Amino acid sequence: DIQMTQSPSSLSASVGDRVTITCRASQDISNYVVWFQQRPGKAPKSLIYAASSLQSGVPSKFSGSGSGTDFTLTISSLQPEDFATYYCQQYHSYPLTFGGGTKVDLK
């Protein structure tokens, strides 16, 4: 199984900050990574797919990069609605696997 190691597990930030979350795959998965945002009590929402493609309707402050084993999600200017938990997931092969999540809260 492919393991997705996400870091940090939590971070505190202020409105307007630039935030970067990383995900490392245990083997080469090309660019088959999707990033999700999950607000408390809500369903996950896809933000970025194929490592760097912005999902339709998602603001451009979200961006993704990486290929192979190392991937990043960046939020360029954190807004109040962005305080949430973020997950990466590989869809290179079954079983599909998620990172452990990164909780972004207000400093």
Added chain:
Amino acid sequence: EVQLVESGGGLVKPGGSLRLSCAASGFPFSTYSMNWVRQAPGKGLEWVSSINSRSDYIYYTDSVKGRFTVSRDNAKNSLFLQINSLRAEDTGVYYCARAQYDSSGYRRYPDYWGQGTLVTVSS
């Protein structure tokens, strides 16, 4: 508008069974693969199962093999998860999610998710 609405969750004793449903609308359901993903209380996301559009490719995570069965009825735009021999560790919110092809046209990722249905396994 894509809509996915799960139902069928509830409180069940260990060893019991439930049948979860996911009603889809707003897209051609019969042409999409679908996923089930769960989330234990306060924990992260865990993929459970995937089924392709014609039900001829089906996958499960190891911990549910032999206990869970995914199926679909394309005529009724519905996805199902039959869960048997329930254990305490199966407790959580179960989400259905549509699988969309990415730009490669070869692999699929979950794009739209329902709001989930809660399964609680407790005596």
